[in-house]
Amino acid sequence: MGTVQRRSVFHTRRTDAVLLLVAIVWGSSYLAAKTATHALPVLVVLFARYAISAIACLALVATRRRKERCTRDEVRVGSVLGVTQAAVLVLETYGVAHTSAANAGLIISLTIVLTPLLDRTTDNGRLPPRFFAATGVCLVAVALLMSGSGFHTPGIGDLLMLAAAVVRAAHVALVGRLTKGRVVRPLQLTAVQTGVGSALFVVPAASALPTLTRVDTAVWSQLVYLALFCSVFAFLAQTWAVQNSSASRASLLLGTEPVWAVVVGVCLGGEGFSVLTGLGAALMVTGTYWGQHIERTHRTTHIEESPCRTTAPMSV
Numbered sequence: 001m002g003t004v005q006r007r008s009v010f011h012t013r014r015t016d017a018v019l020l021l022v023a024i025v026w027g028s029s030y031l032a033a034k035t036a037t038h039a040l041p042v043l044v045v046l047f048a049r050y051a052i053s054a055i056a057c058l059a060l061v062a063t064r065r066r067k068e069r070c071t072r073d074e075v076r077v078g079s080v081l082g083v084t085q086a087a088v089l090v091l092e093t094y095g096v097a098h099t100s101a102a103n104a105g106l107i108i109s110l111t112i113v114l115t116p117l118l119d120r121t122t123d124n125g126r127l128p129p130r131f132f133a134a135t136g137v138c139l140v141a142v143a144l145l146m147s148g149s150g151f152h153t154p155g156i157g158d159l160l161m162l163a164a165a166v167v168r169a170a171h172v173a174l175v176g177r178l179t180k181g182r183v184v185r186p187l188q189l190t191a192v193q194t195g196v197g198s199a200l201f202v203v204p205a206a207s208a209l210p211t212l213t214r215v216d217t218a219v220w221s222q223l224v225y226l227a228l229f230c231s232v233f234a235f236l237a238q239t240w241a242v243q244n245s246s247a248s249r250a251s252l253l254l255g256t257e258p259v260w261a262v263v264v265g266v267c268l269g270g271e272g273f274s275v276l277t278g279l280g281a282a283l284m285v286t287g288t289y290w291g292q293h294i295e296r297t298h299r300t301t302h303i304e305e306s307p308c309r310t311t312a313p314m315s316v
Contacts, residue, residue: 027260105261
């Protein structure tokens, strides 16, 4: 294996590891959000999450040199993505408030089926049928995980999570589409997104903000975790990874999120675990890595056939 090839493999594995860590963090976010919404109104949870995230991001941007502040492209793209990300979070948070944390994590994983249908960020042509067979395996895994967690008739929370899956798929595809060919840095982009989200929720949450002064340290720790890990870290990592991979590939790795949602629900939330749950988790991992391999091979083959294709530089 040559030096260039080894570097390519290392870069791919590093990107995959980051996406997998995002999936773990997001898998744990449902239990954290459900705990927080038991103590606070949903809109207050959303505003607090965005406000803490915005403060952290703006502080990081402020430490940079002037030339590393936000560009016009980052403001424009971040503003659009801030609205779509806020739509995802409002649907997810209201959804998890009206269903179990496990169900929320399982239903949102339908994003892995929807994202490839919306991904138009590459010139690689249509993905091979085997890729969709892999997403089919993941869909079967979701069904088994739902059965193992006692999922039966969908309620309002489940329907909200289904809507969140559709909007999240559009958001992930939009990240790739809007950042393609532009020098858009994840930190600055995330700062704009969180600023937009804070502005969107401050007025709707204003009347209930005093409730923040009456909650204990445990609730605040949930809010800080949602803000710094599930928002700042996850948004930065997702943007960086999609720019260095593809929306379809990212959706497959992020598709392991329901597995982590079940693990957290079982270990920390006291939810049950069955044979069907274990089988579903195994199928989810298998389908994810099978699809990942298909997508990587397809993309690599196309690049080798089109040596003149270039990609815009990226800086963090």
